[in-house]
Amino acid sequence: MTPAASPSSDGRSRRAREEPMRVSALGDSRYEVATAPGNVYEVDLDAGRCACPDHQFRGVRCKHLRRVALEVTAGNVPAPGERAAGCAACGDLCFVPEADPDPVYCGDCTLAPGETVVDRELGKLVVVVETTDRRADEVEIAGRDWTVAEHHSNRDYDPRDVVVDVLFPLGRGVSPEDVTPEKLKRYSFPRGRLRRPQKGQ
Ligand SMILES: [Zn+2]
Ligand SMILES: [Zn+2]
Structure with a gap:
Protein backbone atom coordinates (compact mmCIF):
# COMPACT_ATOMS: atom_id res chain seq x y z
CA MET A 1 0.00 0.00 0.00
CA ALA A 74 2.26 31.07 -0.40
CA GLY A 75 5.41 33.19 -0.16
CA ASN A 76 5.34 33.26 3.66
CA VAL A 77 8.83 31.77 4.07
CA PRO A 78 11.82 31.71 1.71
CA ALA A 79 12.18 28.76 -0.68
CA PRO A 80 15.23 26.47 -0.30
CA GLY A 81 18.34 28.40 -1.34
CA GLU A 82 16.74 31.75 -0.52
CA ARG A 83 16.88 34.01 2.51
CA ALA A 84 14.62 36.73 3.87
CA ALA A 85 15.94 40.29 3.82
CA GLY A 86 14.53 43.77 4.33
CA CYS A 87 14.48 45.94 1.19
CA ALA A 88 17.05 48.73 1.56
CA ALA A 89 14.65 51.26 0.00
CA CYS A 90 11.21 50.51 1.47
CA GLY A 91 11.97 48.04 4.27
CA ASP A 92 9.55 45.38 2.98
CA LEU A 93 10.51 41.78 3.53
CA CYS A 94 11.69 40.03 0.37
CA PHE A 95 13.32 36.73 -0.52
CA VAL A 96 16.64 36.67 -2.35
CA PRO A 97 19.20 33.97 -3.22
CA GLU A 98 21.15 33.07 -0.06
CA ALA A 99 24.44 34.10 -1.67
CA ASP A 100 23.21 37.62 -2.51
CA PRO A 101 24.82 40.14 -0.14
CA ASP A 102 23.02 43.06 1.52
CA PRO A 103 21.76 45.58 0.63
CA VAL A 104 18.92 44.01 -1.35
CA TYR A 105 15.99 45.68 -3.12
CA CYS A 106 12.51 44.27 -3.51
CA GLY A 107 10.91 43.95 -6.96
CA ASP A 108 9.03 47.23 -6.49
CA CYS A 109 12.21 49.14 -5.63
CA THR A 110 14.33 47.72 -8.43
CA LEU A 111 14.62 50.57 -10.93
CA ALA A 112 13.41 49.68 -14.43
CA PRO A 113 14.92 50.81 -17.76
CA GLY A 114 13.35 54.08 -18.94
CA GLU A 115 12.28 55.14 -15.44
CA THR A 116 12.99 58.76 -14.49
CA VAL A 117 14.54 59.07 -11.03
CA VAL A 118 16.24 61.77 -8.96
CA ASP A 119 19.98 61.87 -8.33
CA ARG A 120 20.19 62.74 -4.61
CA GLU A 121 23.59 64.42 -4.98
CA LEU A 122 22.63 67.00 -7.60
CA GLY A 123 18.84 66.94 -7.26
CA LYS A 124 18.57 66.33 -10.99
CA LEU A 125 16.49 63.90 -12.98
CA VAL A 126 18.21 60.99 -14.68
CA VAL A 127 16.87 58.14 -16.81
CA VAL A 128 17.57 54.56 -15.85
CA VAL A 129 19.28 52.49 -18.54
CA GLU A 130 19.78 49.34 -16.51
CA THR A 131 19.89 48.00 -12.98
CA THR A 132 22.97 45.78 -13.00
CA ASP A 133 23.67 42.84 -10.71
CA ARG A 134 27.14 44.17 -9.85
CA ARG A 135 28.16 46.05 -6.73
CA ALA A 136 29.51 49.60 -6.51
CA ASP A 137 32.81 48.35 -5.05
CA GLU A 138 33.26 45.94 -8.01
CA VAL A 139 32.57 48.22 -10.97
CA GLU A 140 35.44 50.37 -12.20
CA ILE A 141 34.66 53.72 -13.76
CA ALA A 142 35.79 53.68 -17.41
CA GLY A 143 39.16 55.35 -17.87
CA ARG A 144 39.70 55.83 -14.12
CA ASP A 145 41.53 53.97 -11.45
CA TRP A 146 38.67 53.86 -9.01
CA THR A 147 35.42 52.04 -8.57
CA VAL A 148 31.94 53.54 -8.52
CA ALA A 149 32.00 53.25 -4.71
CA GLU A 150 35.33 55.10 -4.49
CA HIS A 151 34.21 58.09 -6.54
CA HIS A 152 34.13 61.14 -4.25
CA SER A 153 30.45 61.83 -4.90
CA ASN A 154 29.46 58.26 -3.98
CA ARG A 155 31.23 57.87 -0.65
CA ASP A 156 28.09 58.44 1.41
CA TYR A 157 26.44 55.38 -0.13
CA ASP A 158 26.81 51.71 0.66
CA PRO A 159 29.79 50.35 -1.34
CA ARG A 160 27.94 47.03 -1.67
CA ASP A 161 24.96 48.71 -3.35
CA VAL A 162 24.04 47.47 -6.82
CA VAL A 163 25.14 49.71 -9.68
CA VAL A 164 22.47 51.41 -11.76
CA ASP A 165 23.46 52.84 -15.14
CA VAL A 166 21.69 56.09 -15.95
CA LEU A 167 21.57 58.75 -18.62
CA PHE A 168 22.31 62.24 -17.38
CA PRO A 169 21.60 65.13 -17.19
CA LEU A 170 17.97 66.05 -17.61
CA GLY A 171 16.58 69.40 -16.54
CA ARG A 172 13.50 69.54 -14.31
CA GLY A 173 10.28 69.46 -16.27
CA VAL A 174 12.00 68.00 -19.32
CA SER A 175 10.60 64.65 -20.33
CA PRO A 176 12.99 61.96 -21.56
CA GLU A 177 11.43 62.17 -25.04
CA ASP A 178 12.52 65.81 -25.39
CA VAL A 179 16.21 65.04 -25.07
CA THR A 180 18.28 63.65 -27.90
CA PRO A 181 20.53 60.74 -26.98
CA GLU A 182 23.67 62.62 -28.14
CA LYS A 183 23.22 65.13 -25.31
CA LEU A 184 23.21 62.44 -22.67
CA LYS A 185 26.11 60.76 -20.96
CA ARG A 186 25.94 57.38 -19.36
CA TYR A 187 26.95 57.16 -15.70
CA SER A 188 27.09 54.37 -13.15
CA PHE A 189 25.67 55.21 -9.72
CA PRO A 190 25.08 53.18 -6.56
CA ARG A 191 21.36 52.38 -6.21
CA GLY A 192 21.09 54.31 -2.93
CA ARG A 193 22.03 57.54 -4.70
CA LEU A 194 18.83 57.37 -6.74
CA ARG A 195 15.30 57.89 -5.50
CA ARG A 196 11.95 57.96 -7.20
CA PRO A 197 10.53 61.47 -7.63
CA GLN A 198 7.70 62.52 -5.34
CA LYS A 199 4.47 63.79 -6.86
CA GLY A 200 4.89 67.15 -8.57
CA GLN A 201 8.59 66.75 -9.30
ZN1 LIG B 1 6.73 15.76 10.41
ZN1 LIG C 1 11.37 47.88 -1.65
Whole structure:
Protein backbone atom coordinates (compact mmCIF):
# COMPACT_ATOMS: atom_id res chain seq x y z
CA MET A 1 0.00 0.00 0.00
CA THR A 2 1.32 3.42 -0.84
CA PRO A 3 0.81 6.00 1.87
CA ALA A 4 -0.31 8.59 -0.67
CA ALA A 5 -3.36 6.54 -1.57
CA SER A 6 -4.52 5.85 1.99
CA PRO A 7 -7.38 7.80 3.62
CA SER A 8 -5.06 9.00 6.39
CA SER A 9 -3.02 10.77 3.73
CA ASP A 10 -6.00 13.05 3.07
CA GLY A 11 -6.17 13.69 6.78
CA ARG A 12 -2.52 14.76 6.80
CA SER A 13 -3.14 17.08 3.89
CA ARG A 14 -6.08 18.72 5.69
CA ARG A 15 -4.21 18.97 9.01
CA ALA A 16 -1.24 20.48 7.18
CA ARG A 17 -3.53 23.26 5.96
CA GLU A 18 -5.69 23.81 9.03
CA GLU A 19 -3.71 23.10 12.18
CA PRO A 20 -1.91 26.03 13.78
CA MET A 21 1.83 25.67 13.05
CA ARG A 22 4.58 28.22 12.92
CA VAL A 23 7.19 27.71 10.19
CA SER A 24 10.54 29.47 10.22
CA ALA A 25 13.41 29.11 7.75
CA LEU A 26 16.76 27.90 9.10
CA GLY A 27 18.72 28.26 5.86
CA ASP A 28 19.56 25.85 3.03
CA SER A 29 16.41 23.80 2.72
CA ARG A 30 15.84 23.38 6.47
CA TYR A 31 12.83 24.70 8.36
CA GLU A 32 11.61 24.60 11.93
CA VAL A 33 7.95 23.77 12.46
CA ALA A 34 6.39 24.57 15.85
CA THR A 35 3.01 22.99 16.52
CA ALA A 36 0.27 24.13 18.92
CA PRO A 37 0.94 21.33 21.46
CA GLY A 38 4.47 22.73 21.75
CA ASN A 39 6.39 20.26 19.62
CA VAL A 40 9.17 21.54 17.41
CA TYR A 41 10.37 19.53 14.40
CA GLU A 42 13.05 20.19 11.86
CA VAL A 43 12.10 19.66 8.23
CA ASP A 44 14.46 19.33 5.29
CA LEU A 45 12.28 20.22 2.33
CA ASP A 46 14.66 19.20 -0.49
CA ALA A 47 15.44 15.88 1.17
CA GLY A 48 11.76 15.33 2.06
CA ARG A 49 12.66 14.61 5.69
CA CYS A 50 11.05 15.53 9.00
CA ALA A 51 12.14 14.71 12.54
CA CYS A 52 8.61 13.83 13.71
CA PRO A 53 7.54 10.22 14.58
CA ASP A 54 5.01 10.11 11.73
CA HIS A 55 7.79 10.54 9.21
CA GLN A 56 10.55 8.74 11.13
CA PHE A 57 8.57 5.58 11.91
CA ARG A 58 5.89 5.45 9.23
CA GLY A 59 7.96 7.00 6.46
CA VAL A 60 5.03 9.10 5.28
CA ARG A 61 4.93 12.63 3.95
CA CYS A 62 3.83 14.13 7.26
CA LYS A 63 1.76 17.24 7.88
CA HIS A 64 4.90 19.26 8.76
CA LEU A 65 6.55 18.60 5.41
CA ARG A 66 3.30 19.44 3.67
CA ARG A 67 2.86 22.62 5.70
CA VAL A 68 6.37 23.85 4.86
CA ALA A 69 5.68 23.29 1.15
CA LEU A 70 2.41 25.23 1.47
CA GLU A 71 4.09 28.14 3.26
CA VAL A 72 6.82 28.33 0.61
CA THR A 73 4.23 28.33 -2.19
CA ALA A 74 2.26 31.07 -0.40
CA GLY A 75 5.41 33.19 -0.16
CA ASN A 76 5.34 33.26 3.66
CA VAL A 77 8.83 31.77 4.07
CA PRO A 78 11.82 31.71 1.71
CA ALA A 79 12.18 28.76 -0.68
CA PRO A 80 15.23 26.47 -0.30
CA GLY A 81 18.34 28.40 -1.34
CA GLU A 82 16.74 31.75 -0.52
CA ARG A 83 16.88 34.01 2.51
CA ALA A 84 14.62 36.73 3.87
CA ALA A 85 15.94 40.29 3.82
CA GLY A 86 14.53 43.77 4.33
CA CYS A 87 14.48 45.94 1.19
CA ALA A 88 17.05 48.73 1.56
CA ALA A 89 14.65 51.26 0.00
CA CYS A 90 11.21 50.51 1.47
CA GLY A 91 11.97 48.04 4.27
CA ASP A 92 9.55 45.38 2.98
CA LEU A 93 10.51 41.78 3.53
CA CYS A 94 11.69 40.03 0.37
CA PHE A 95 13.32 36.73 -0.52
CA VAL A 96 16.64 36.67 -2.35
CA PRO A 97 19.20 33.97 -3.22
CA GLU A 98 21.15 33.07 -0.06
CA ALA A 99 24.44 34.10 -1.67
CA ASP A 100 23.21 37.62 -2.51
CA PRO A 101 24.82 40.14 -0.14
CA ASP A 102 23.02 43.06 1.52
CA PRO A 103 21.76 45.58 0.63
CA VAL A 104 18.92 44.01 -1.35
CA TYR A 105 15.99 45.68 -3.12
CA CYS A 106 12.51 44.27 -3.51
CA GLY A 107 10.91 43.95 -6.96
CA ASP A 108 9.03 47.23 -6.49
CA CYS A 109 12.21 49.14 -5.63
CA THR A 110 14.33 47.72 -8.43
CA LEU A 111 14.62 50.57 -10.93
CA ALA A 112 13.41 49.68 -14.43
CA PRO A 113 14.92 50.81 -17.76
CA GLY A 114 13.35 54.08 -18.94
CA GLU A 115 12.28 55.14 -15.44
CA THR A 116 12.99 58.76 -14.49
CA VAL A 117 14.54 59.07 -11.03
CA VAL A 118 16.24 61.77 -8.96
CA ASP A 119 19.98 61.87 -8.33
CA ARG A 120 20.19 62.74 -4.61
CA GLU A 121 23.59 64.42 -4.98
CA LEU A 122 22.63 67.00 -7.60
CA GLY A 123 18.84 66.94 -7.26
CA LYS A 124 18.57 66.33 -10.99
CA LEU A 125 16.49 63.90 -12.98
CA VAL A 126 18.21 60.99 -14.68
CA VAL A 127 16.87 58.14 -16.81
CA VAL A 128 17.57 54.56 -15.85
CA VAL A 129 19.28 52.49 -18.54
CA GLU A 130 19.78 49.34 -16.51
CA THR A 131 19.89 48.00 -12.98
CA THR A 132 22.97 45.78 -13.00
CA ASP A 133 23.67 42.84 -10.71
CA ARG A 134 27.14 44.17 -9.85
CA ARG A 135 28.16 46.05 -6.73
CA ALA A 136 29.51 49.60 -6.51
CA ASP A 137 32.81 48.35 -5.05
CA GLU A 138 33.26 45.94 -8.01
CA VAL A 139 32.57 48.22 -10.97
CA GLU A 140 35.44 50.37 -12.20
CA ILE A 141 34.66 53.72 -13.76
CA ALA A 142 35.79 53.68 -17.41
CA GLY A 143 39.16 55.35 -17.87
CA ARG A 144 39.70 55.83 -14.12
CA ASP A 145 41.53 53.97 -11.45
CA TRP A 146 38.67 53.86 -9.01
CA THR A 147 35.42 52.04 -8.57
CA VAL A 148 31.94 53.54 -8.52
CA ALA A 149 32.00 53.25 -4.71
CA GLU A 150 35.33 55.10 -4.49
CA HIS A 151 34.21 58.09 -6.54
CA HIS A 152 34.13 61.14 -4.25
CA SER A 153 30.45 61.83 -4.90
CA ASN A 154 29.46 58.26 -3.98
CA ARG A 155 31.23 57.87 -0.65
CA ASP A 156 28.09 58.44 1.41
CA TYR A 157 26.44 55.38 -0.13
CA ASP A 158 26.81 51.71 0.66
CA PRO A 159 29.79 50.35 -1.34
CA ARG A 160 27.94 47.03 -1.67
CA ASP A 161 24.96 48.71 -3.35
CA VAL A 162 24.04 47.47 -6.82
CA VAL A 163 25.14 49.71 -9.68
CA VAL A 164 22.47 51.41 -11.76
CA ASP A 165 23.46 52.84 -15.14
CA VAL A 166 21.69 56.09 -15.95
CA LEU A 167 21.57 58.75 -18.62
CA PHE A 168 22.31 62.24 -17.38
CA PRO A 169 21.60 65.13 -17.19
CA LEU A 170 17.97 66.05 -17.61
CA GLY A 171 16.58 69.40 -16.54
CA ARG A 172 13.50 69.54 -14.31
CA GLY A 173 10.28 69.46 -16.27
CA VAL A 174 12.00 68.00 -19.32
CA SER A 175 10.60 64.65 -20.33
CA PRO A 176 12.99 61.96 -21.56
CA GLU A 177 11.43 62.17 -25.04
CA ASP A 178 12.52 65.81 -25.39
CA VAL A 179 16.21 65.04 -25.07
CA THR A 180 18.28 63.65 -27.90
CA PRO A 181 20.53 60.74 -26.98
CA GLU A 182 23.67 62.62 -28.14
CA LYS A 183 23.22 65.13 -25.31
CA LEU A 184 23.21 62.44 -22.67
CA LYS A 185 26.11 60.76 -20.96
CA ARG A 186 25.94 57.38 -19.36
CA TYR A 187 26.95 57.16 -15.70
CA SER A 188 27.09 54.37 -13.15
CA PHE A 189 25.67 55.21 -9.72
CA PRO A 190 25.08 53.18 -6.56
CA ARG A 191 21.36 52.38 -6.21
CA GLY A 192 21.09 54.31 -2.93
CA ARG A 193 22.03 57.54 -4.70
CA LEU A 194 18.83 57.37 -6.74
CA ARG A 195 15.30 57.89 -5.50
CA ARG A 196 11.95 57.96 -7.20
CA PRO A 197 10.53 61.47 -7.63
CA GLN A 198 7.70 62.52 -5.34
CA LYS A 199 4.47 63.79 -6.86
CA GLY A 200 4.89 67.15 -8.57
CA GLN A 201 8.59 66.75 -9.30
ZN1 LIG B 1 6.73 15.76 10.41
ZN1 LIG C 1 11.37 47.88 -1.65
